[in-house]
Amino acid sequence: MSSVHVTTTINGDAVDFVCNADEPLLDVLRNRLGMTGSKEGCGTGDCGACSVTIDGRLVCSCLVLGAEVGGSKIETIEGMAKADVLHPLQKNFIAHAALQCGICTPGFLVAAKALLDNNPNPSEEEIRFGLAGNLCRCTGYDKIVRAVQATAKEMRGA
């Protein structure tokens, strides 16, 4: 397959890169752009560790080709904290011990942010369904759900 030149926007910055036609966006982010926050868990869209948003839609970057994202607006975990200031979700994940090994965490944070952007006041069930595409083998999910609930409450009050 041939190479493709792509111009796009990632976390508000104009970015251009050359990738193979069959190269997943996740590999572009990690191997070509040095953005290693998005993780590869399964590579088949089951685990959510590579979650990013493209034009506001939550997707698995392992199931998107780099060649597809020309002209899109991509948000990754690297864009979540503003300089040294953590996003409320990041702070609450720490406060509620919602991570152990941490491999799933970037994906959970991106997915949780997408959830709260669409629904600032989700029920526990909505949170669990909203994050069903993210797998965590450490926490048992409960602490993650608590952290998202706390963040939703905090952000609604803000």
Place this chain on the structure above:
Amino acid sequence: MLAKEKGLAFVLAGGTDLLVKMKAGMIEPDLVVDIKKIKGMADIKKSATGFRIGAAVPGVALSENAALSKAWPGIVEGANLIGSKQVQGRCTMIGNLCNGSPAADGVPALIAARAKVVVSGPKGKRTIAVEQVPVSPGRTCLKKGEIIEAILLPKRPPRSSDAYLRFIPRTEMDIAVVSAAVNLVLDPKGVVNDARVALGAVAPTILVVADAAKALIGSKLDAAALEKLAAACSAACRPIDDKRGTIEFRTKVAGVLARRAAEIAYRRAGGKL
């Protein structure tokens, strides 16, 4: 482009199956055509004749469309049962249809709705019923170089609605063991004057059960009509035995789900039970 390629050519819309197969080495395409930026492929249009859903519209865009969700809640709930939010951000109903799975969650409600698809190819365009597309598990009627460009949903009469239910052994992120879609139109008195019932995962392709629809037409969904509906559904089943469900289980549950889906569709259409 697709027709001219001598090797293996694939359409890329959502990519939630294609990219997985490529990664696993199950397929090695010579050509992949991304259709998302072709005009009309990525939007939902409402017109006097109904809805036109482009082939590249992702699942999440269906539930975001208030008019579509109101007119065809069963179609939207079926499509939204596919995969996670991440998968919903990409996966398309046409992709679901063209996989040719009898257990496809996006398809039974389309068939119950009498939806059609526009097939576009080297010889021009043709419009066919959704149920004509899958011919056996994993196979469709599409010829080389042909793609589906859109789904067409008919205009909704007043007092009409639909519903889709599936059985899975967990709460989500699974594929139907049995599923049922029911589409109803009521008269002003609440009597069913049109019905269509489709069952998933109980035969090599999704079934349209005419006898089940007949059982409902003319009724107000009384117990006897529902009983006849369930019996007709079970009688139509030709399922397989596998680790996910036995023949006996699928046959029985098909009737149960159809009955429940009919009740939901009836209430949504404004009927009182």
